[in-house]
Amino acid sequence: MIYNPWQLSFVKSQGGFMRFRSSLGFLLLLISTSLVAQTFRGTILGTVTDPQGAVVPGTKVTVHNVNTGLERATQTSADGSYSVPELPIGTYTVSATQSGFQTAVISNVAVDVAAEKRVDFVFRTGQVSEKVEVSGEALPQVETTTDTLGTTFTAEQAKNLPLNGRDFQKMIFLTPGVAGSPDEITDSPGSFGIFSMNGARGRSNNFLLDGTDMNDGYRNDPAINEAGVFGTPATILPVDAIEETQISSNFMPEYGRNAGAAVNIVTKSGTNTLHGSLIEYFRNNALDARNYFNPSTQPKAQFHNNQFGGSLGGPIVNDKTFFYLNYEGQRERVGVVTLANVPTGTAPDGSLDPSQSTNPVIQQLIARHPWPAPNLTGGNFNASVISPSYNRVDSMIAKIDENLSSHHLLSGRYFFGDSSQAFPLALTASGGQLPGFNTFTPTRVQLVSLSHVWTLSGTKVNELRFGWNRFAEDFLAQDRSFHPSSIGLNVGSGLADDGLPIILVSGFSQLGATSGDPRGRVDSNNQLIDNFSWKANKHDIKFGAEYRRTTIKQYFDKYFRGKLSFDDLGSFLGGTPSTGFGASFQYSGDTLRHTGENSYGFYLQDTYRVSPRLTLNYGLRWDYFGVVSEKNNLFSNATTANPVTNTFVLTQVGQPGLSRLYEPDHKNFSPRVSVAWDATGRGKTVLRAGWGLFYDAFSQDIFLGHLPYPPFFDPGPAYNPVGPEQIIPSANTTGTINAGQPVFDATGCGTVECDIFTVDRHIHTPYMENYNVNLQQQLSSKTVLLVSYVGSQGHHLFRFRDISQPNQATINASDVAVAQANVNTVNGLPCFPAGGPGCGNSYGAPRTFDFPYGSFYIMQEESTAKSNYNALQTSLRVNQWRGITSIVNYTWSHSQDTASDLEDFEPNAAQPYDSTRPNLEYGNSNFDVRNRFTWVFGYQVPSMGSGRLKNGWGFSSTITLQGGQPFQMNYNFEDDFSGAGEGIDRPDVVGPIVYHKHDPRNFIDLSSFAIPCTLTSFAIASPTGTADDCVPGTRHFGNERRNSLVGPAFKNWEFAIYKDTAITERLSMQLRAEFFNRLHHPNFASPCLPLFALGATGDVGIGNPFLGGGGPRGIQLAAKFTF
DSSP, X not given: OOSOGGGTTTTTTXXXXXXXXXXXXXXXXXXXXXXXXXXXXXXXXXXXXXTTSOBOTTOEEEEEETTTOOEEEEEOOTTSEEEEEEEOSEEEEEEEEOTTBOEEEEEEEEEOTTOEEEOOEEOOXXXXXXXXXXXXXXXXXXXXXXXXXXXXXXXXXXXHSOOGGGOTHHHHTTSTTEEOOTTSSXXXXXXXXXXXXXXXXXXXXXXXXXXXXXXXXXXTEESTTOBOSTTOBSSOOOXXXXXXXXXXXXXXXXXXXXXXXEEEEEEOOOOSSOEEEEEEEEEEGGGSOOOTTSOTTSOOOOEEEEEEEEEEEEEEETTTEEEEEEEEEEEEEEEEEEEEOOOOOSSTTSSOOGGXXXXXXXXXHHHTOOSOOOOOOSSSOSEEEEEEEEEEEEEEEEEEEEEOSSSEEEEEEEEEEEEEEEEOBOSXXXXXXXXXOOEEEEEEEEEEEEEEEEEOSSSEEEEEEEEEEEEEEEEEETTTTOOGGGGTOBOOOOGGGOSOOEXXXXXXXXXXXXXXXXXXXXXXXXXXXXXXXXXXXXXXXXXEEEEEEEEEEEEEOTTTTOEEEESSHHHHHHTOOOOSTTTSEEEESOOOEEEEEEEEEEEEEEEEEEETTEEEEEEEEEEEEOOOEETTOOOEEEEEEETTTTEEEEEETTSTTOSSSSOOOOOEEEEEEEEEEESSSSSSEEEEEEEEEEEOOOOTHHHXXXXXXXXXXXXXXXXXXXXXXXXXXXXXXXXXXXXXXBSOBOOOBTTBOOOEEEEOTTOOOOEEEXXXXXXXXXXXXXXXXXXXXXXXXXXXXXXXXXXXOOOHHHHHHHHHHHHHTOBOTTTOOBSTTTOOTTTOOOSSOOOSSBOTTOOOOEEEEEEEEEEEEEEEEEEEEEEEETTEEEEEEEEEEEEEESOSOSSOSSTTSSSOSSTTSGGGGOEEXXXXXXXXXXXXXXXXXXXXXXXXGGSSEEEEEEEEEEOOOEEOOOOTTSOOSSSSSOSOOOOEEOSOOOBOTTOGGGOBOGGGEEOSSOBOHHHHHSOOSSGGGBOTTOOOOOOOOTTOEEOOOEEEEEEEEEEEEESSSSOEEEEEEEEETTTOOOOXXXXXXXXXXXXXXXXXXXXXXXXXXXXXXXXXXXEEEEO
């Protein structure tokens, strides 16, 4: 290594601004063809009629923003209709004037993000100088022109919601059709996705901030609030900076990129009035209840969290130029409690003493006290340890808006977020959990958005936008300043990969940080955005196109620190590592990769007002997601060398026979159509229906960062063992560790696996069919009911499978052959057919394909998975009725698929159990939640008399009730019970499934499951619990179906009470208390998940036990000053 991984994100990208400036210049040259079309503004539209109901063409309609003075005017067309698009969200006054009629004015018209507001006028005969004014609050509350489904949260709603960690993403989980893990971190435990919308995958969502891309192109998660380590957001989008958040689906062709939800967030702007705020939110373990798994005999886990900041906005020039600034910081300190097994020694505190070792290197290692002293007796663990952890976040937003004239509007916004975190990254039982072996994660996120709206005429509007974002993050070993050579341990790693190697002593907790440290990446996205809107009588036509450039710079030094395994404590004390296959090894080489992708899209859509009661929306979108390439052609793929013998070779991209990693897909056409019918003509009852195709962009981690299951090292086709930059494995073949002598020999492939990741050369772009029928009914001026049927089908979804895995017949034949060659070590009889001690089984029967690299796994990325989703979704919304705001949602849904992602920490989410029969994986999706109920409620208490104590009171709450998520029992690398060698075996189901739903330590009766084979007579008498217990030739793939079991249900109530007090005419103070899991109801995670190293199901919030959902009751206190 010649680079410093700590500095990759912040130093190796020198010249980033120059590249940014060059990219901007390049994109401006492409203005005629390079556009993104996701709108984040709103539209006011309607029809003007006379007292007899006849339309009035030529009427002047003017809209006026009451906060900024922005004014736009248009005229009604021949059919009496008008439309004013691309309006910044806010409150407007709309007026209509025509000779012979009184001027009609409607005030307090709220324009929401990406929404249409219908404002119809009925003239009265009279003079233009006469004015008739009514309030917009009386306008119909149903959506009569589009079929978009979703929820919008205003700034007023968001500011009073009890949001743990002040994470805006928690609002998303209060939307009908959304499914996710109860901890409100992922769509399902172990997933990289955030949430599932209407059966789409958790990484199929499109996040927009002020209309520009907020996505991390590596994982396709939101760049802001994306988790760093331990499920805690690495940066924060300040909730107080958000004007509105819309979560929607089934959108028009102007929206592309992804097949799931569009999360459209608009930040606040300055107004003609100077305004600002100061905030302080505080949490402390002294205010929190004890975790269910934290017994009273042990101290509470330490937890301190402070979130603080402020905002300032106002005019630079009244009615012309406005500014808005916001800063929010977070300081979190945590003591993560972990149960561990540690050696008992002769030191005074009961830990190991250096004198117990005979090896000088091991003596010096023990002197560093890598294991804590034991402090527990009885049970499965002998130590309860606390790992001090922390999280520092600083986030800032700056925004300028300029009303150049009634024809030109400019806007610019910059976001900067910087953080550093240190937590245990123990997502599997082999993660670094002990003190001193945390993962340290510095993160920096930047986003720029520039926008220009040009009103060419009353019927033609053009909008141009430019967006740029950059996400930089490293994962580093906490003890990276420790050089193993300082104690004589020569593992051969460079300074970039310092830190203690992974040390596994059988029966004890791991030493060293997780195997994936260090790694890091810098992701950059450039966009140019343009939309053209044209009002042509009954048609509202809109068209545009899309260009996006995404680049990733990454290093991934997995296992570069090395791994040393010891058979027992005595072997460790003697310094004698295990030398078996895969026991002690190290990788080395240059993992730096630089990938890029260019994407284009074009669309045309029309909103056709067939009649005042019937609106037809239709259009077509075409997307091209470019082939991902590596700057130095370091991608490689499999090419056939000898099809007769099934011998394959790897070929680098750019060499003969492989010009690119996979073939481009030019057939991504997305027709979309919907209809909205005003059943009564009064705007109170609307029947809507829609259908469309939605394509999904590639996330580049599928080529660069597969985690965590096989292959053994290879995280994607950028790291196959071929070419000048290949990663070289080394194994420990030297026996005893000697001071200063190399521990590993550069033995190369064969002694250590060099597994392969290939890509189907004809991989397709995944897409979803979405369809729905829904009824909206306005029950009162403040209440709307929505009842929907929503369905979707996924086609060509990504998965990977081991194309070299042997089939069942080959496995059985191999087992029989091994048994026929051996004898029972107890009775000397032939091992076949009875089996017994010493007989063994074949590990990994002969593989289907042969690579000359010592390969075992040959994983292939392909687009062969499918999905199906059906749902009943209902929503009852009450808006500001006598101080009450309420959103009640209920969803019954069923999501099924053959794979739920292309990578996941949960076995079988991406890779089929039996790769030779992948369609047998069809079952419940990982994110399937059959029943889900949410209730958002707020109440502003009326005045109770004079005096400050009797006024300004209010409270808000959110209630979430949902059924359990599916899972399956899984042996998770315990042994090779199927004989396929994949390590993700499932058992046989041999009896009825019995749940003990209130006992997390015995949630499911294990007697209903059995090892998938016929047990030998020896195993029946004295089972070992391994594949050696099986009669030769009887091992098989267990009959338990994927995700056939259901985990614990989830119940949670969050509550806030607050008091607003006016200090002066313009200055007010709010004091508030927030209660998370108000009733302290214990919520448990599904068992058998790889998220923690406990023997029983843990708390559902274990991924982030303090700021995630569903943990023990927590209390947060806050003060806020506004003016």
